[in-house]
Amino acid sequence: MPAFTQTGVLHARFQWVTKTQLEWALQTYQSSSPSYLLMASIDRCFHYLEQEGEAAFGRYVKNLEAFREKMNTLKYLALFETPQKEISKIVITTDAVGVTGQEFADILYKDFQIELEMSCGNYCIAMTSVCDEAASFERFAQALLVLDGKMGKMVQKAERSHSTFRYTWQQPERVKYSFEVPTCDTETIVLKKAAGRIAAKDIYLYPPGIPIIVAGERISEDIVTLLLAGQQAGYEVKGVDHGTTEVLR
Numbered sequence: 001m002p003a004f005t006q007t008g009v010l011h012a013r014f015q016w017v018t019k020t021q022l023e024w025a026l027q028t029y030q031s032s033s034p035s036y037l038l039m040a041s042i043d044r045c046f047h048y049l050e051q052e053g054e055a056a057f058g059r060y061v062k063n064l065e066a067f068r069e070k071m072n073t074l075k076y077l078a079l080f081e082t083p084q085k086e087i088s089k090i091v092i093t094t095d096a097v098g099v100t101g102q103e104f105a106d107i108l109y110k111d112f113q114i115e116l117e118m119s120c121g122n123y124c125i126a127m128t129s130v131c132d133e134a135a136s137f138e139r140f141a142q143a144l145l146v147l148d149g150k151m152g153k154m155v156q157k158a159e160r161s162h163s164t165f166r167y168t169w170q171q172p173e174r175v176k177y178s179f180e181v182p183t184c185d186t187e188t189i190v191l192k193k194a195a196g197r198i199a200a201k202d203i204y205l206y207p208p209g210i211p212i213i214v215a216g217e218r219i220s221e222d223i224v225t226l227l228l229a230g231q232q233a234g235y236e237v238k239g240v241d242h243g244t245t246e247v248l249r
Contacts, residue, residue, distance in 0.1 A: 021182050060130045063137045064088065070141040076151040077104075077144060080123060090126040092144070097151040100233070104147075112143040120208050120235070121167065167226050169212065176216035176248075178202075185249040191228065191240050195221040200246035203239030205230045219247070 048056075064087050071079050080091040094104045101119035108114050117127040126140065175198050176184070186200040197219050204211040205227070213223055231237050239245055 024182055056130050059134075060128075060132070061087070063132065063134050064128065066134070067137045067141050071144065074144065074148045077148045088128050090128060091123055092126070093123045095122050099151075102234070107147065108143060111147070112139075114140060114143055118208055120205070167229070169226070170222070172213050172217035172220060172223065174214075174217050178215045181215040181248070186246045187249050188244050188246050191224060191243055191245050194219045194245055194247060195224050197247035199239075200248055201239050203227065203237065203245060206236040206238055209238075 067090075068079065068087075076096045078093045078096070080093050092101075092104070094101055097104075099107075101121055101124040105116045105119040105124045108116065114126075117125045119125070128137075181200055184200070189197065199213050199215050199217055199219055201215050202211040203213050203219075203223075212226065213219055227237050227240065231240075
């Protein structure tokens with residue numbers, strides 16, 4: 001009898017799940033088969049940390065400090081620093097030179113074959129790791145110093161035909177939890193008229209790919225303006241299709 005009762009409880013608890021909702025849940029949470037290459041790399045990582053970790057991370061910190069010391073001579077480019085920074089991430093701002101982060105990343109790749117992690121607005125990010133040796137940091141530093149000298153000429157030019165895209169962001173109002181949204185009725189409307197409506201899907205700029213608004217949150221006028229400006233600046237806006245997006249009825 002207890003087993004039968006428990007089965008009945010489970011049936012009652014999950015009978016509301018539809019085929020569409022189940023497919024959505026599987027896409028969100030389901031995992032593929034184990035990757036044995038990944039598992040082996042994790043095992044190798046543990047071994048590396050046990051045998052060489054302390055010395056390796058000591059060199060890593062010194063390399064990062066030496067790199068930042070060289071960057072103190074930059075005149076136009078700059079590193080974005082905060083008191084509680086994560087030193088392994090190198091954030092380069094392009095405010096003073098009138099180019100977007102994407103434009104600067106393209107120049108760095110074209111001239112020095114250095115690929116950055118991402119770029120957005122007036123900054124770009126270089127990711128480093130304990131596997132980067134001193135020579136890699138030196139090569140990166142020299143590339144930035146050379147480009148910094150060239151950027152000085154750009155500062156003297158007339159105002160560019162487009163402005164650098166940048167934005168600030170505030171936490172939207174949550175009206176529903178995201179897991180509640182798949183059970184709600186939705187409609188498709190023009191993004192320009194979405195202010196005040198509740199998002200039916202996540203919407204984000206790429207890069208960086210972090211949601212500007214999550215399903216279940218209210219779309220503000222500021223968010224509409226931000227997304228339209230991002231599109232105008234050439235950024236991909238996920239969750240918006242041909243100027244339209246889905247909202248709750």
